[in-house]
Amino acid sequence: MTSNLAHARVLTALAFGLAATFASAQAWPTKPISLVVPFPPGGSSDVLARAIGDKLGQSLGQPVIVESRPGAGATLGADYVAKAKPDGYTLLMGAVHHTIATSVYKKLPYDFEKSFAPVTTIAMVPNVLVVNAKSPATDVKQLLALAKASPGKLSYGSNGNGTVQHLIGTQFASLAGVELLHVPYKGSAPLTTDLLGGQVDMSFDTLTPVVQHIKGGKLRALAVTTAKRSSTLPDVPTLAESGLKDFDQGTWFGILAPAATPKDIVERLNTELVKIIQSPEFGKRMAEIGAEPVGDTPARMAAQIKSDTAKYAQLVKEAKVTID
Template identity: 45%
Template structure:
């Protein structure tokens, strides 16, 4: 004879099975995943060596995210191949929000500059937010007979063979910003690439090259020390770091604008809820007074943006720099 459990026991058993299933389903849902995120350390890949502007931004942001989210945000410096090495590594990482990359202007330039890339900036990543944005500054030796943009353009037109300008490397913003300037001004300038800003600035100070478009972080201390003179900033508005320094656009080249920026990307396919969580936290971080003051003092302002807005910004940057690369003829195999 079958032993049939009482109805109350069956009901109770079904109740607990139902609760268990619901819990399992909730645990596996994107919303629950986002609420639980992060539950282990998060790696921020910086595709540059330690100590540079991108590394400085990444470490400041990582510290604040760690304080807010209660998990370590670990910096992993992975330089090489024009910042492509670190970006490629993250593009191939698991799309779970635990491996992110700090992108820069170079990543928008590289699709047009490199003959072949093993990743797509606009297809292999999910945009989270811009982090910073700031101008470059045109600096020259104090001996250069030009004290503003109009005089610089006139000098370049009058000098046989054109002026020579240094950069921190082929395809960097310090290179292509000068090429954009040359194209818009209708002048010739000869590119002299260096391995980083420091040796390039040394040669500008020594008069081996005429000028450089460089970050304010690395060049303004030399301007304040009298070893360089600053002609203009490359942003659409003046910089709070040097409010008396005019923009390129207002001092002889209307419409010119070039900024250096950092942003945060995750691998494509990362859950939208995780992207939203990171975006929300970054908004709080980048709007905090101490971060804003710290970044402003270094010449790059905090610049939070929603994921969709940052994605649109990336596409616009890719399109813009593709035109500049084509005009300049720059190429890296």
């Protein structure tokens, strides 16, 4: 009798727990959600955040407000979200840059693998080597000839010290045997402005902020940095095709929540986001900006973060990039 009573109590407790979880998932969200972008407006993070935010807001019945918190190679915005209340109302537009920051910054106030709950990867965006249309270099071979003729004179811009653009530049210079001048910016928008104005010679930025200028004839794409050509720029060769064997670097962007966010909220976010990402309408929008839609599981995104953290730790060590 006592055993049956204890069993009944356990079942009752489980039922209440499941009911509470279901109620939590049904109740959330009841107010606007903040999607923090750790870069200035105008770059790939911002463009993707606004594209996904509008659709997510419609799906959830609450507005998703894109909030820009740039600085320190995207780590300021990440720190803000890491310390936010884990209730599903503050999310991070994360990127591959955050896996690099783990090795670049000597002291980070958060642990990217432990302080966040991955939700889903939105898209993978190829990086592209671009120069001003007035540059005498029409291909990678000519650019390298110019660099070798004037060591340390040709400059390349990045989204900041320790970002993927910075490391692509160091890897490019190392493999090609040239010396380039690195010029860090706070984001893609100011970098692109200076590239168009001729203040910086080249960049390895993501395709999104420069594709319109490439198609408009103001910038010239010499190569993409991924193993495969971009479907947006099918005539532009890869760096591997241009002589830098096995070169394969790209930039992913995805959404993360603070680590202690309830699992049911993370799962609902993933479900709603994957529906949006895999829709034909969103796919068409991604094609316009040179992005490849992903839409994976939280576990798959976590595995990508772990893998990239290890990969970039090695590149950071080889490039000797450190920031206090």
